[in-house]
Amino acid sequence: MRDSAGFSPDFARGASSDVRPRTTTIAAFVIPGAIVGWVRQRTLGLVVVAAAVAAAVVALLGRRVQPPEVSGTWHPATQRRRP
Amino acid sequence: MRIALDQRSEVGTRAGRILLAERTLELLGLVDQNPSDEDDRLVRVLDLSAYDVLVTDAEDPSDVLAAAAEAGIPAVTWVDRPAAGVQAAVDAAVLVGANLGSAIAPSLAAHEAAGAGEGSPIDIVWTEPGRPLRRGHPSRFPDPVGPLWAAERARSGVVRRFAAPTQGEWAGAVVHVAATEHPRERIVAVADHAAHLEALALAAGALVAVDPAFEELRGVITVDDVAETFLDVVLGLGLEVAEWRSD
Numbered sequence: 001m002r003d004s005a006g007f008s009p010d011f012a013r014g015a016s017s018d019v020r021p022r023t024t025t026i027a028a029f030v031i032p033g034a035i036v037g038w039v040r041q042r043t044l045g046l047v048v049v050a051a052a053v054a055a056a057v058v059a060l061l062g063r064r065v066q067p068p069e070v071s072g073t074w075h076p077a078t079q080r081r082r083p
Numbered sequence: 084m085r086i087a088l089d090q091r092s093e094v095g096t097r098a099g100r101i102l103l104a105e106r107t108l109e110l111l112g113l114v115d116q117n118p119s120d121e122d123d124r125l126v127r128v129l130d131l132s133a134y135d136v137l138v139t140d141a142e143d144p145s146d147v148l149a150a151a152a153e154a155g156i157p158a159v160t161w162v163d164r165p166a167a168g169v170q171a172a173v174d175a176a177v178l179v180g181a182n183l184g185s186a187i188a189p190s191l192a193a194h195e196a197a198g199a200g201e202g203s204p205i206d207i208v209w210t211e212p213g214r215p216l217r218r219g220h221p222s223r224f225p226d227p228v229g230p231l232w233a234a235e236r237a238r239s240g241v242v243r244r245f246a247a248p249t250q251g252e253w254a255g256a257v258v259h260v261a262a263t264e265h266p267r268e269r270i271v272a273v274a275d276h277a278a279h280l281e282a283l284a285l286a287a288g289a290l291v292a293v294d295p296a297f298e299e300l301r302g303v304i305t306v307d308d309v310a311e312t313f314l315d316v317v318l319g320l321g322l323e324v325a326e327w328r329s330d
Contacts, residue, residue: 067221067230070329074225077271077326 084293087134089114089147094161095140097282101320102289131156136292140285159288169303176300181288183280184209186306186313188256191271193310199262204241208233209256213248220245224255225274225325254280270327287317
């Protein structure tokens with residue numbers, strides 16, 4: 001079970017009184033920091049995904065679509081057909 | 084033979100070197116240029132009338148064609164019918180379009196068509212500089228050109244002409260004849276360095292124009308009028324033709 005700050009009560013229970021405010025202070029900085037980090041990470045992820053999708057679309061559009069394969073090979077035309 | 088060369092690009096330079104390899108060449112005159120090579124046959128043109136034919140790779144050859152007409156000699160242009168018109172000498176002809184798409188490809192097609200039977204559908208495809216297409220008429224060129232999509236340029240009866248844009252230094256032409264007789268189809272092609280193929284076509288045009296049979300022709304003509312002669316000449320200059328065989 002965790003308190004509203006996200007820490008285990010067991011951790012607070014054994015702590016001295018001068019420690020609790022410090023823990024709260026740490027939590028007050030860590031949680032918003034974690035949220036901001038998560039948002040930033042998510043934004044970064046979205047940017048990375050969007051860039052990858054854009055690159056794939058560009059590559060697909062620019063790809064040279066070749067005519068279908070036909071079985072056969074080229075050989076030197078050593079003899080000309082006379083009409 | 085004496086050939087006057089109006090050289091404006093790499094095509095003309097290469098054509099000149101191909102012509103210099105001909106034993107029958109007496110003189111290769113350069114129009115408005117001093118020769119840099121030490122070849123006794125290479126000179127600057129002083130009098131066009133002293134030459135058998137004028138060859139030009141100019142994109143707008145109107146001025147030099149006028150000079151050839153005034154000198155009374157036949158001419159060969161690399162470009163197709165010039166936009167500014169063609170001025171031919173009264174008793175000489177001007178062969179236009181001595182290039183890959185208008186000369187080598189149709190001469191191959193004319194030869195194949197002659198042996199394919201009446202009314203056989205013929206597709207002529209050649210490459211041209213440009214961004215490759217993503218759809219159109221599927222065409223397969225020999226390596227290093229490879230497969231390309233082509234767009235139809237013209238249709239005349241059973242003959243369809245296509246151009247396949249491609250990037251890079253390689254070029255080619257393919258002729259597909261769906262014969263009504265055996266064998267059912269025949270596909271022949273050429274592929275090589277683009278400037279070399281264009282130069283071969285221009286040089287072959289020059290040699291065709293000094294052929295005695297050419298003297299009978301008048302006005303503006305194309306390779307379609309001298310297809311078999313042109314093919315013989317261009318093959319003699321070293322053009323290699325490939326043939327497609329299905330597995």
